Amino acid sequence: MQQNLSIALPQMAVKALSENWLFKELGHLHWKMLYKGLNVSSSAIKNANGDRLLATFTRVTIECNSHLQAFKENDQVNIQGTIQRFGQAMYFSDIGFQTDNATIQAALMTNFSVNNSDNNKKLGNSKPVITTNDIAKLSKIPPLGHELRMLKAGRIQQLITKNALFNILEDPIIELEYIFNPYYDFNGAGLLYFAAYPIINDICEARYFNTKKPQERWELNYATTYKDVFYEGNCNISDSILYQLVEWEHLNEHQIKTASILRRKSDGEKIARIFSVKTKINQQ
Amino acid sequence: MPEHNKTIQFLAIINQVRENLGLGAIPEISPEMTFKEDLEIDSISLEELVVYVEEKFDVELDIEILKTVNQVLKII
Numbered sequence: 001m002q003q004n005l006s007i008a009l010p011q012m013a014v015k016a017l018s019e020n021w022l023f024k025e026l027g028h029l030h031w032k033m034l035y036k037g038l039n040v041s042s043s044a045i046k047n048a049n050g051d052r053l054l055a056t057f058t059r060v061t062i063e064c065n066s067h068l069q070a071f072k073e074n075d076q077v078n079i080q081g082t083i084q085r086f087g088q089a090m091y092f093s094d095i096g097f098q099t100d101n102a103t104i105q106a107a108l109m110t111n112f113s114v115n116n117s118d119n120n121k122k123l124g125n126s127k128p129v130i131t132t133n134d135i136a137k138l139s140k141i142p143p144l145g146h147e148l149r150m151l152k153a154g155r156i157q158q159l160i161t162k163n164a165l166f167n168i169l170e171d172p173i174i175e176l177e178y179i180f181n182p183y184y185d186f187n188g189a190g191l192l193y194f195a196a197y198p199i200i201n202d203i204c205e206a207r208y209f210n211t212k213k214p215q216e217r218w219e220l221n222y223a224t225t226y227k228d229v230f231y232e233g234n235c236n237i238s239d240s241i242l243y244q245l246v247e248w249e250h251l252n253e254h255q256i257k258t259a260s261i262l263r264r265k266s267d268g269e270k271i272a273r274i275f276s277v278k279t280k281i282n283q284q
Numbered sequence: 285m286p287e288h289n290k291t292i293q294f295l296a297i298i299n300q301v302r303e304n305l306g307l308g309a310i311p312e313i314s315p316e317m318t319f320k321e322d323l324e325i326d327s328i329s330l331e332e333l334v335v336y337v338e339e340k341f342d343v344e345l346d347i348e349i350l351k352t353v354n355q356v357l358k359i360i
Contacts, residue, residue: 141332155305
């Protein structure tokens with residue numbers, strides 16, 4: 001997949017490339033490559049019982065060579081992506097965004113789920129009925145998926161990335177409640193949108209850091225360099241989210257790493273872990 | 285393929301998946317064993333197991349209802 005884009009205001013937020021737009025676009029590109037490879041329309045992907053299947057994002061990482069504010073209005077972006085599969089249910093894409101000044105490398109992983117009730121807490125794994133599949137096959141689960149299962153199983157204590165070393169911690173430094181904006185946070189299938197998770201994280205993170213340093217505005221001073229979202233569950237619209245910041249640290253004089261957990265308030269279940277590196281904009 | 289050989293090959297697949305998860309090999313399986321509780325195979329690894337079984341035995345497994353070793357033994 002290859003396409004071009006001119007950055008305009010709909011793709012931007014807080015003087016940078018909008019991370020919310022970026023996640024939605026990445027998801028859309030992944031999904032487009034997937035159903036094109038299966039030679040069907042998105043709504044025609046069904047399991048053996050004829051139930052409509054949804055692509056469920058299980059992990060998404062984005063990594064910028066600088067930060068999202070390096071993407072400017074009217075920049076021309078070249079977008080290239082590839083997708084591979086393990087079996088018929090797990091799909092892995094790599095998508096690159098490149099301008100003359102900046103790059104983003106993203107990796108996305110999905111499986112398929114079926115929702116046979118109105119309860120978003122009860123999504124089950126499923127497998128599509130496929131007649132032809134043109135997507136290249138992997139012989140084993142790649143590192144993106146392997147790290148996810150090891151983390152979910154509690155078998156790793158640290159996540160080592162190019163940008164930072166994150167400790168896998170449970171005890172919150174602080175906890176904040178996030179009340180949904182349903183028009184923004186829930187997708188067309190009635191599920192908490194995968195693209196909403198990192199923004200819920202950033203809204204709560206900004207609330208915390210703006211309280212610590214009221215003279216500074218976190219959202220204007222820091223832009224995302226790295227984000228890694230491990231998805232573990234979904235949430236009903238009547239619920240709310242508990243944001244738990246479990247680790248934060250200065251990596252150097254202009255970068256901060258944070259690690260957080262999002263939980264459903266109703267039952268305390270973890271629905272995501274999010275690891276992030278942000279760069280102070282005016283010091284780079 | 286004799287039943288006993290199929291069980292041994294399925295055990296080898298289970299141990300491959302467990303090894304990928306950082307778990308030790310188990311010496312034998314019994315039909316009532318559950319993937320999640322008894323074999324500590326999580327949802328992603330269960331999908332991995334399904335892929336290996338389907339390729340090895342040329343069968344189709346329904347991951348939506350897959351809970352026990354016996355469900356696989358009956359199909360292979």
